[in-house]
Amino acid sequence: MTAPHPSEKIEDIEIRLLLEALFLKYHYDFRNYAMASIKRRLKQAREQLGFATFSALQESLLHDPAMLPRLLGFLTVQVSEMFRDPTYFKAIREKVVPHLRTYPSLKVWIAGCSGGEELYSLAILFREEGLEDRTLFYATDINQDALNAAESGIFSLDRVPLFTENHRRSGGLSSLSDYYQAAYGRVSFDKSLRRNVVFSDHSLVTDAVFGEMHLISCRNVMIYFDRDLQDRALGLFKDSLARKGFLGLGAKESLRFSRHAGAFADFVREDRIYQRRDE
Structure with a gap:
């Protein structure tokens, strides 16, 4: 089994801190969501919102209330359709x-x-x-x-x-x-x-x-x-x-x-x- 790259370890720490900040400030709790899914969605958010790191995204989230709905749009996105299945x-x-x-x-x-x-x-x-x-x-x-x-x-x-x-x-x-x-x-x-x-x-x-x-x-x-x-x-x-x-x-x-x-x-x-x- 290949060990995670050091940069991946840092990203995982940043993500956990970001989720903790989201919970402590806004009371939205994503801390126990499946990590692979949440990481994929947060990467999309980071890239499309124009942040170099998850830490930068976290700083914006903590200091700019307008960032919350934008981030939630990535974290809660669901693909659905009427009468699906x-x-x-x-x-x-x-x-x-x-x-x-x-x-x-x-x-x-x-x-x-x-x-x-x-x-x-x-x-x-x-x-x-x-x-x-x-x-x-x-x-x-x-x-x-x-x-x-x-x-x-x-x-x-x-x-x-x-x-x-x-x-x-x-x-x-x-x-x-x-x-x-x-x-x-x-x-x-x-x-x-x-x-x-x-x-x-x-x-x-x-x-x-x-x-x-x-x-x-x-x-x-x-x-x-x-x-x-x-x-x-x-x-x-x-x-x-x-x-x-x-x-x-x-x-x-x-x-x-x-x-x-x-x-x-x-x-x-x-x-x-x-x-x-x-x-």
């Missing part, structure tokens, strides 16, 4: 929704909502299944710019063909074009899709349970966490779910190695949908 949404529609119909009111949490693609996917699905009026959606993220983008409901027009195909493959009961208006190279989704949505800043790393949910969808977020942080997030989801509530994870995520695995049963294993055990 269509079989997941088809399983929600065909296997989870029949259970949700039995409740007079519903709470759904989209954790790490990023630009809102998953939120609008679920809002449309719930409207098509006649559950929207009894559902309160919580869309959370640690990045305020991402929350603002989600709340705007505006996406580039060139992304829509993929969104439309995903919606069709997920078992959509209407045309996706029923839900948006297109103009000037962008589409704006109907404001009515947001009428039952609460947008809120929430960190899976530091914040606590804030309600009892019937469905939590947190997909392709925990792949950036180390094992301890994954366990913390899954414990938070466990404590946030109603008995027999549902948890949906990303295609590359699993409960298998978590200390909270026993609190969940496989519901649709191939699509990473789990059900809170009735304890």
Whole structure:
């Protein structure tokens, strides 16, 4: 095994100090994110923001409040799309929704909502299944710019063909074009899709349970966490779910190695949908 180059060791020290500074000054905690992922994102930030070293980036972060949102844009970036992994949404529609119909009111949490693609996917699905009026959606993220983008409901027009195909493959009961208006190279989704949505800043790393949910969808977020942080997030989801509530994870995520695995049963294993055990 080749020893790290001395400059790499120094970079790793700088990164840990930068993450510590970010936490101490702004209370954003990335210290237990997977190091390879965080290092890659910070290198992109350093290069694109024009800093020679991570220490220089840290100095700017500590003394220039305008640097915080710019840095968070790199640290929290997520590539998503509407109805991503269509079989997941088809399983929600065909296997989870029949259970949700039995409740007079519903709470759904989209954790790490990023630009809102998953939120609008679920809002449309719930409207098509006649559950929207009894559902309160919580869309959370640690990045305020991402929350603002989600709340705007505006996406580039060139992304829509993929969104439309995903919606069709997920078992959509209407045309996706029923839900948006297109103009000037962008589409704006109907404001009515947001009428039952609460947008809120929430960190899976530091914040606590804030309600009892019937469905939590947190997909392709925990792949950036180390094992301890994954366990913390899954414990938070466990404590946030109603008995027999549902948890949906990303295609590359699993409960298998978590200390909270026993609190969940496989519901649709191939699509990473789990059900809170009735304890």
